[in-house]
Amino acid sequence: MKNLFSVKLGKGKVLFLVACLLLAGTGTAYGAHELTKQSITISINGKEKTIRTHEETVAQLLSDLGIRTRAEDHISPSLNTKIQDNMNIVYDAAIPVHLTLDGKEKTIWTTDQTVGALLKNEKIDIGKHDQVTPGKNDKIKKNMDLVVQQAFQVSLNDGGKDKKVWTTSTTVADFLKQQELKLKKHDKIKPALHSHLSKKSADVKITRVEKVTDVVEEKIAFDTKHKKDRSLEKGKEKVLEKGEEGKLKKHYAIVKENGKVVSKELIKEVTAKDSKDRLVAVGTQVSKKEPKASPAVSRSNESSGKEFYVTSTAYTAGCVGCTGRTSTGFNLKANPGAKVIAVDPSVIPLGSKVYVEGYGYAVASDTGSAIKGNKIDVFVPSKSAAYQWGNKRVKIRVLK
Structure with missing residues (x-):
């Protein structure tokens, strides 16, 4: 033994021996350090792994892993929780x-x-x-x-019809698009398309406007012309040519709002057919049997009378509001064949003898509340004759 330990070592061998002893000591220390670490499982944004750590709290562990936390992050258990062996930690970053x-x-x-x-x-x-x-x-x-x-209700009036509609639109234009509502050329809308919509301002009114042209056909009354005829007895008439009514087309520009007419304007008149005059022969022959003192109007009186056009209607002795007697006292019911006309005395004096085309000679013996100005009412014996006469423009001659 003495010889064994007394063996002299070279300098290099001594250094090698020292290094081995130090390495053995370091390994032992590292092994001891690793054995004291806590083993944990951590899930970071859904990815799980197992690590070993000496950190004391969850916050220190996350910091050690380079994770900067926010208050909105999901961390379980909380940051102040102490690390324990086999702990499960979940971290989801906001x-x-x-x-x-x-x-x-x-x-x-x-x-x-x-x-x-x-x-x-x-x-x-x-x-x-x-x-x-x-x-x-x-x-x-x-x-x-x-x-x-967030949706809100809009009070919609479309063409006069009211209804409530839910919408999320913020402008009138977007609201129409969302509701698939289309405006035509002349339609009106309130508020304007660019206007803002909100819960406090949610009323929309659409006025449907239609502009059309309407053509109305009216009759053109024919004139009656007279031709003296010596072959006919005085007071008699003979139709030589029948008159024909013409046709007048009136074109109106009509504006409708929500189906109701709000304006109607005459834009032009077109004569589709001209009227044709009625030609009547008027007898001028004086009967030989007629006494010289005859009250009949002489030819000279006829030619000197005043001629002009009037609007004419017809009435009977039994019409509504009629008494059967004229304003001058003549009994119409007792004389159904009498030739009498109602006149405006300021235009045709009562008692005047008047020639009325299509009616003949008559006496202005009556008046009427509706007979004003250039208007007359001819007496006829029946309602059918009154309807047949109708309302027409005729030429008259007031005889002197």
Whole structure:
């Protein structure tokens, strides 16, 4: 033994021996250090791994792993929790979502997995008619743009019909597009298309305007011309040519609002057919049997009478409001064949003898409340004759 330990070692061998002893000591220390570490399982944003650590708290561990936490992050257990062997730690980093709610923007940091979960946690109630883009079932993504438009009711009057409509539109133009309502060229809308819509201002009125041209056909009355005929007895007439009514087309510009006519303007008149004059022969032959003192009007009186056109109607002795006697006392019921006309005395003096085309010679013996100015009412024996006469323009001659 003495010889063994007394053996002299070279300098190099001594250094090698010292190095081996140091290495053995370091290995022993490292092994002891590793044996004191805690073994934990950590899930980071869904990815799980097992590590060993000497950190005392969850916060220190995450910091050691280079993770900077936010208040919105999901960390379980909490940051102040002490590390224990075989502990399970979950860390989900919050991500930003850009939320626009009824036009107002803000950024939300969240760990929610779906849009619906985020809205619930933010206490944003979504109604039946509200719009959420993307949908509530879509998954949350980093820097996602989330738009929530809460619906409100609009009072819509379209063409006079009222109804309530739910919408998320913020302008009148967008509202019409959303509701698939189209305006025609002349339609009116209040408020204007660019106007803003909101819960406080949600009344829309559409007036449906229609502009059309209407053509109305009217008759043109024919004139009656007289021709003296010496072969006919005085007072008699003979129709030589029948008159024909013409046709006049009146064009009207009509404006309708919600189906009701609000304006009607005559824009032009077109004669579709000219009227044809009626030619009547008037007898001038004086009967030989007629006494010289005959009250009949002489030819000279006929030619010197005043001629002009009047509007004429017809009446009977039994018409509504009639007494059967003229204003001068003549009994019409007792004389159904009498030739009598009602006149305006300021135009045709009562008692005047008047020649009326289509009626013959008559006496101005009556007046009427509706007979004013150039208007006369001819007496006829029956209602059918009155209807047949109608309302027409005729030429008369007041005999002197």
